[in-house]
Amino acid sequence: MFNLRIFPLAKNAVSHLRAESIQQAVARQIHQKQAPDFHDKFGNAILASGAAFCVAVWVYTATQIGIEWNPLPFVRVIPKEWREQ
Helix, strand or coil, X not given: CCCXXXXXXXXXXXXXXXXXXXXXXXXXXXXXXXXXXXXXXHHHHHHHHHHHHHHHHHHHHHHHCCCCCCCCCCCCCCCHHHHCC
16 A cells, blocks of 8 residues: 555554544443343334324224225226216
8 A cells, every 4th residue: 555654654554544443332331231122122112002092093093984995007997977888
């Protein structure tokens, strides 16, 4: 790449970055959680129950409010007056 004897400033910067990254890794390990918190214990269950609730509300709304659904859009409803001719 380049000769570090020619660039002492670059050498100092690279060694400083390495030292900082090691310090950050050590700090991350020290600050890691020791025991699971509320979100670790119940997060997925709450997410699943919320999704189930939303689906249930949408199903109830879609089936009970009286919307006339058209599941086959290619089937056309022909008025009676046109059928008689």
